[in-house]
Amino acid sequence: MPDQELRRELQALAPRDVGIPGEWELIQRRTRGRRRRERTLLAVGVLAVLAVVGVGANRAYEALRPHPVVVITARSIAGAGSATTTEEFGRQSYDDGAYMGYWAGNVETIPAKSRHLPDFFYNGPTPSAPIFRDAQGNLLQQDPATVKKPLWVFGDEVRVGEYVDRIRQAMKDGRPVLFYMAPVADAVAALGLVQQMWTDTSPERLIVEWLPWDNARDGTIGFGSWAGGEASPPWVFRMLVGSTLHPARQTGATLTTSTNPKPYLDEAAVRSAELAVQSYLVAVRSNNPTDFAKLLAHAATGQADALLHEERAQLQAAGEQTFLNRLLKPLVWAGDGYLIQPTTELPAGMDEWIRADPHERTAIETTMMDDSVRWFWIQHNAETGAWLVLPTTATVIPSASVRELTVGAPDLSTPPETVIGVGWGTGPGEVSLGQAFGHTKGGPDLMAVSPDGKTIAVYDQYAVPRRVNFYAGGVPVGAVTLKDYPDAMAINDRREVYALYQSRPNSSVLHLSASGEVLQTLHPGGVPMGPLVWAGSTLFCSTGGGTENAGYLWVMSDGPPVPRSAGPNTSAGVVREFPLASGFAALEKDPAGGFLLTVTEGDASTTTAHLTLPPAIAGSDRPGGSISGSAFDGLPVIVFFSSFPDGRASFDEFVAVNISSGWTKTATVRFDWKVPGGGVAIGPDGVYVMRLDYATGMQLLRVPFK
Amino acid sequence: MDADKVVPQQNLAKRLEQPTTPWGVIYPSPESLYQAHRDHLVRTLTVIAGDEDMARESVQDAFVQLCLRWSKVASYDHQVAWLRKVSLNQLRNRRRSLARRAAVLLRLGGENRRTASGPESDRLDLAAGLTRLPERQRVAIVLHYVGDLSVDAVAQAMGVSPGTVKQHLHRGREALRPHLEVK
Numbered sequence: 001m002p003d004q005e006l007r008r009e010l011q012a013l014a015p016r017d018v019g020i021p022g023e024w025e026l027i028q029r030r031t032r033g034r035r036r037r038e039r040t041l042l043a044v045g046v047l048a049v050l051a052v053v054g055v056g057a058n059r060a061y062e063a064l065r066p067h068p069v070v071v072i073t074a075r076s077i078a079g080a081g082s083a084t085t086t087e088e089f090g091r092q093s094y095d096d097g098a099y100m101g102y103w104a105g106n107v108e109t110i111p112a113k114s115r116h117l118p119d120f121f122y123n124g125p126t127p128s129a130p131i132f133r134d135a136q137g138n139l140l141q142q143d144p145a146t147v148k149k150p151l152w153v154f155g156d157e158v159r160v161g162e163y164v165d166r167i168r169q170a171m172k173d174g175r176p177v178l179f180y181m182a183p184v185a186d187a188v189a190a191l192g193l194v195q196q197m198w199t200d201t202s203p204e205r206l207i208v209e210w211l212p213w214d215n216a217r218d219g220t221i222g223f224g225s226w227a228g229g230e231a232s233p234p235w236v237f238r239m240l241v242g243s244t245l246h247p248a249r250q251t252g253a254t255l256t257t258s259t260n261p262k263p264y265l266d267e268a269a270v271r272s273a274e275l276a277v278q279s280y281l282v283a284v285r286s287n288n289p290t291d292f293a294k295l296l297a298h299a300a301t302g303q304a305d306a307l308l309h310e311e312r313a314q315l316q317a318a319g320e321q322t323f324l325n326r327l328l329k330p331l332v333w334a335g336d337g338y339l340i341q342p343t344t345e346l347p348a349g350m351d352e353w354i355r356a357d358p359h360e361r362t363a364i365e366t367t368m369m370d371d372s373v374r375w376f377w378i379q380h381n382a383e384t385g386a387w388l389v390l391p392t393t394a395t396v397i398p399s400a401s402v403r404e405l406t407v408g409a410p411d412l413s414t415p416p417e418t419v420i421g422v423g424w425g426t427g428p429g430e431v432s433l434g435q436a437f438g439h440t441k442g443g444p445d446l447m448a449v450s451p452d453g454k455t456i457a458v459y460d461q462y463a464v465p466r467r468v469n470f471y472a473g474g475v476p477v478g479a480v481t482l483k484d485y486p487d488a489m490a491i492n493d494r495r496e497v498y499a500l501y502q503s504r505p506n507s508s509v510l511h512l513s514a515s516g517e518v519l520q521t522l523h524p525g526g527v528p529m530g531p532l533v534w535a536g537s538t539l540f541c542s543t544g545g546g547t548e549n550a551g552y553l554w555v556m557s558d559g560p561p562v563p564r565s566a567g568p569n570t571s572a573g574v575v576r577e578f579p580l581a582s583g584f585a586a587l588e589k590d591p592a593g594g595f596l597l598t599v600t601e602g603d604a605s606t607t608t609a610h611l612t613l614p615p616a617i618a619g620s621d622r623p624g625g626s627i628s629g630s631a632f633d634g635l636p637v638i639v640f641f642s643s644f645p646d647g648r649a650s651f652d653e654f655v656a657v658n659i660s661s662g663w664t665k666t667a668t669v670r671f672d673w674k675v676p677g678g679g680v681a682i683g684p685d686g687v688y689v690m691r692l693d694y695a696t697g698m699q700l701l702r703v704p705f706k
Numbered sequence: 707m708d709a710d711k712v713v714p715q716q717n718l719a720k721r722l723e724q725p726t727t728p729w730g731v732i733y734p735s736p737e738s739l740y741q742a743h744r745d746h747l748v749r750t751l752t753v754i755a756g757d758e759d760m761a762r763e764s765v766q767d768a769f770v771q772l773c774l775r776w777s778k779v780a781s782y783d784h785q786v787a788w789l790r791k792v793s794l795n796q797l798r799n800r801r802r803s804l805a806r807r808a809a810v811l812l813r814l815g816g817e818n819r820r821t822a823s824g825p826e827s828d829r830l831d832l833a834a835g836l837t838r839l840p841e842r843q844r845v846a847i848v849l850h851y852v853g854d855l856s857v858d859a860v861a862q863a864m865g866v867s868p869g870t871v872k873q874h875l876h877r878g879r880e881a882l883r884p885h886l887e888v889k
Contacts, residue, residue: 005886009886013852018745018752019745027770028773030766031770034770038774
């Protein structure tokens, strides 16, 4: 049969042994390679498509997105003066972008209608062109369009515990939750958070914030509060709006956000690393060698007993406070920077260590209850999944070459001396009592003392026209008109006034004679100017408005600016710099507690002292949260004010450190009563504080240096 | 439709107690398909191509494709038919690529001759006649006579109708008859 023959002959053409040993393994290897290539190509393709679509979508969004939007404008509210009528305040608020109409009716509240919210919140209408600024006039960076509908809970009108479900649902939806006049414990319980912060601020002044973005991202909360008795509906509304848009301030953390998402440790990993630190401290305090050893990375397990012994010795020497953490701040490398900026300088080598393996390594900056700071190096164990501690030297101890200056406890034995007492009014030397809409009733809050201590200048902001009153020997000696409210003021021994307008678009210093004649107006060429500070008999105005950007100092009395070749100390711990007669002083927060003061003569560092503050100051949330300084006799005088949790100074308690006595003697002063408003100034012979009494008038008190 | 009437496949299915469909065996993994069909495919494609290396590479490529797409192919009723078709496509692509390369070599004065293990000398005439067949006739002849596929299965593998396959088989047989008579 031809078919059968053809079949047989054709099949004979086929080779018999066609097997290849190991071919199946080869096929599998080729498959894996192809799969990788296909995934890579797919990813590249998807990215390309997303890029194209993203650009298009962004353009479409820009074209179509409705109000509200953030309008960036160079306009400043500074210099406009405080409003004296409701109409003026309303006009200024709208002009300056402080009108909060966007939020009116756009917030869920518990209860549905609160007596703390102004009428227009419920009645509208909402203006169509909202521009957002905070209470200080700073433009808010948070686009309201990205903020989900906030939930505001008024703790004095409802029982917070009865609304836990709604509160947690709001959290789950990523909405900001604010509690007004609710105890922290109630708010934290309702939120279901494990919080590391505390406050003793009374609920009447408190807003507890839970914000699902910025540094509150891992469930920490923040506090907002204000001083004084002002709690009118417009003011409460303004505070709530500001708190809704701002990240929590007390953590001191600043978040570096990036529009390009980078792979970095997720929150669960960071929480585990934080838990390792907390467990480590607990193991030391409870003297539990078993738990302690489990928390150590492999490299250190052989030293567990010795390390625990060392930590226990430190615990006994330094006290429990040094092993109770108050704030944990993770150091997470996000590819182009750290997710949260550390407060203190990183230990040597830590940056390189983390960046070498950012998915397996992190560090926890730990602020203890005594305000010392410890860094923990945390390593991930890939086998067990645990995050473990790499022990290092515990607390940074100041060098032995640094002078130790221990500031004594605030002294109440030296009563303040009343140098000036004037009543409310418009007569010679008298000052005006006023109240701007939405603000606490008050009087003058800006003053200056001449370098020789003989003349005191007080800016009467509620006078019409506004003026500067001069006092010498306890009596008024004249006044000059100064219409625009300055940010800072200084006078020289000839009673010439220097008024700084720092927050205007073109900052400047106005120089007036004792008779009010404008002698000169100084512009730094577009560079923002810093506060006015006397050093000896010379007035300085540092540029940059802060310590980090101060590239040179301005010598106002002698003409052109004088470059400073050494430049400022820009390390992360610097908190303030003060010009001296022939150099400058840098005050730096010591990670181990207290401050390091470096006095530089010329451009060479000469002397460093370590200042240990008394517990009343050091124990506050931000020791030295407000610091003023000046210089007399060539060395600085520094005043540390204790502070409220939100960083504002309290004049009723402070210490002044006078370094002028050969680095051997320090003085402390303290008031024992509240100062409702008013200003403070440093003179050559003491600290001058303005005391306002609604019934009688203004007093200027001097607390002499010891 | 009796696609595959290969007895060894049915035996294997019975031995492994694999589920079957009216059209063939359903294999649980690419490896089981490889074990059952790889050699048979290589032999068939060797006769079509006249080149064992090319056939082996084509079949290997087809199995790589099978592994990549196993999540889909696993649910097919015609797993073997899919594999056979992909193998033929791979072979056709290789032959076209080789043809283009040969054309270039000829233009450059080179020589394009593969000397891989071919048929024995007494079958050179038949092999020569097979290579002179049009490609579609050759594929139909080989799949039917070497691959032991029914007309319907050949039609499925080639993507043509059974009538076309019958036509290819008839013309191919007529073309090869003189080579059988010579032998």
